[in-house]
Amino acid sequence: MNNPRIAWVMPIACVYWQVILREFVKAYPQTKIFTSKKHESPKGLENTLDIEVVGKLKVIQFKPRYGQYSSKFAYMSLAIVNRLLKYQPQIIFADTFSLWTLLVSLTKPLGKWKIILAYEGSSPGVDYCYSPLRLLVRRIIINMADAYITNSQVGKNYLIKILYAPANRVFAYPYLVPDxxxxxxxxxxxxxxxxxxxxxxxxxxxxxxxxxxxxxxxxxxxxxxxxxxxxxxxxxxxxxxxxxxxxxxxxxxxxxxxxxxxxxxxxxxxxxxxxxxxxxxxxxxxxxxxxxxxxxxxxxxxxxxxxxxxxxxxxxxxxxxxxxxxxxxxxxxxxxxxxxxxxxxxxxxxxxxxxxxxxxxxxxxxxxxxxxxxxxxxxxxxxxxxxxxxxxxxxxxxxx
The missing domain is CATH 3.40.50.2000 (Glycogen Phosphorylase B;)
Structure with missing residues (x-):
């Protein structure tokens, strides 16, 4: 595909992501970011990215075990499906195992898009190996995705060994980097x-x-x-x-x-x-x-x-x-x-x-x-x- 239409779907468009996408859009100008929460753009990045905020991010957070991430559930607007169908991307980068990533996966036959799952990295507090329901949902998402990226080998091992992602489609490289x-x-x-x-x-x-x-x-x-x-x-x-x-x-x-x-x-x-x-x-x-x-x-x-x-x-x-x-x-x-x-x-x-x-x-x-x-x-x-x-x-x- 030459110059494909690409969508990034992420719960939070944080500063680090915006820095990376600044370079990404130079290669793929038909790129749009959909998010439920946008951090203030760093100096020099104002109005350089096509970012659309869809709904509001609502997070239910539970008390964490000492030294671990807190267990949470993040709700995001279901309107994301209509926005994506209207935009008609050929490829979607879906950030983390969010509700939006699940919706992108379930509507893939309708939207006819390909999915690249971005998983920042692995740790006990976010892997949910103790939750059969969470693992089931994540394996459904894995089954629908076409490729998978992560920053670390630990993240790669989790995707392959725990969620059963095909090893030849999982790629580990530091992509969240400073400006x-x-x-x-x-x-x-x-x-x-x-x-x-x-x-x-x-x-x-x-x-x-x-x-x-x-x-x-x-x-x-x-x-x-x-x-x-x-x-x-x-x-x-x-x-x-x-x-x-x-x-x-x-x-x-x-x-x-x-x-x-x-x-x-x-x-x-x-x-x-x-x-x-x-x-x-x-x-x-x-x-x-x-x-x-x-x-x-x-x-x-x-x-x-x-x-x-x-x-x-x-x-x-x-x-x-x-x-x-x-x-x-x-x-x-x-x-x-x-x-x-x-x-x-x-x-x-x-x-x-x-x-x-x-x-x-x-x-x-x-x-x-x-x-x-x-x-x-x-x-x-x-x-x-x-x-x-x-x-x-x-x-x-x-x-x-």
Whole structure:
């Protein structure tokens, strides 16, 4: 099919999707996005995508198990069927196992469209392996789809081994990636709070596509960075426990920790820091606007994502984009991007002892951080909106 009419059907048109679709529409200009909730478009993307909001998203959410995603049911307007029949797409990208994806699947004989299912990634809280009804519905959707994409091998295994998708039609590649153009070119517009453990010097990093300056580590006092919501699932409690272990072993005053984000756990975590004498090392930044996040990445040396579960983990890709070393739990789908002992380390979730050991190793051997940064800088050009779009284009072409 040359220049097919394509529809994207997604519950939420989030910023990350809009960034990818900015590149996708260059290849397939006859593309329209149908969503029930649209996030504000990033600067430069205003009015560049054909987005139609259909109805309103209504979510019934249940209390999650500790450290897991909450079980939920999302209701979206049934009017999506008429909108799609009117638009007459030849191919539909259906994002996740939503009500709309089920409707797209059931009306496929009527609309005569082909379906590509996009499944962000797999984790216990979203796989619903304990729910026969959910699995039945998902297998119906799988049976009607023509191809399947996911960010991770874990997601691919779930689609094949649990939902019985044909292996030759399931493709895994990081397609949810950060906006490299925006992040790397955005000026440093804010000042950092005082971090007394910083000893830095400006250097230039060349990723192969972009050049940017950052502050390089000179002494033995690295800055660890956490970015995310302060909720149990993100596992920051285990990071703070690791810091406590470090201090007990005499590493106090040999590192610093920046914490970016807000959430229900903040008061509890701040109290933990006070009780365990971490206030001199933990810097609570709070919520940061996305246009300012690059400032903090540039000042950090090592990103830490200690999550219990995360279907993907965009912050890992953002850290790699800035040429950072990464400590990431295997609970995040993006942990697959970490080349063990090359650009970082992966570790089991909820293991503060192991995390403390890895942090201590980097503190004791700052040259490892420098080496890992360089490796991340080499990986960065492989996870851009352009590479993600090429993957999506290849998937479209496979459908003929």
């Amino acid at each position: 490299s153009q925006f992040l790397l070119k955005h000026p440093e517009a804010i000042s950092l709070p005082p971090l007394t453990t910083l000893y830095r010097q400006k250097i230039e990093i060349d990723t192969g596509r972009y050049k940017f300056s950052e502050n390089n580590l000179l002494g033995k006092k690295p800055v660890f960075l956490f970015v995310g919501r302060l909720i149990p699932r993100k596992g920051i409690k285990f990071l703070l426990e690791a810091c406590t272990i470090l201090n007990q072993k005499g590493y106090n005053n040999r590192y610093s920790l920046m914490i970016i984000g807000e959430g229900q756990q903040r008061a509890e975590l701040e109290q933990f820091c006070q009780n365990n004498q971490l206030n001199d090392y933990a810097n609570w930044i709070g919520q940061v606007n996305y246009q300012n996040i690059s400032t903090y990445f540039r000042q950090a040396d090592v990103l830490v994502l200690p999550c219990i579960e995360d279907t993907w983990g965009m912050v890992v890709l953002e850290a790699i984009l800035f040429g950072k070393a990464v400590l990431c739990s295997t609970g995040a789908g993006a942990s697959e991007i970490i080349a063990q002992e090359k650009n970082g380390y992966v570790f089991e979730p909820q293991n503060a002892q192991k995390l403390a050991q890895l942090m201590a190793n980097l503190i004791d051997n700052p040259h490892l951080i420098t080496t890992m940064k360089k490796k991340s800088a080499l990986i960065a050009p492989k996870i851009t909106p352009e590479t993600a779009t090429n993957f999506l284009i290849k998937t479209v072409k496979l459908l003929g």
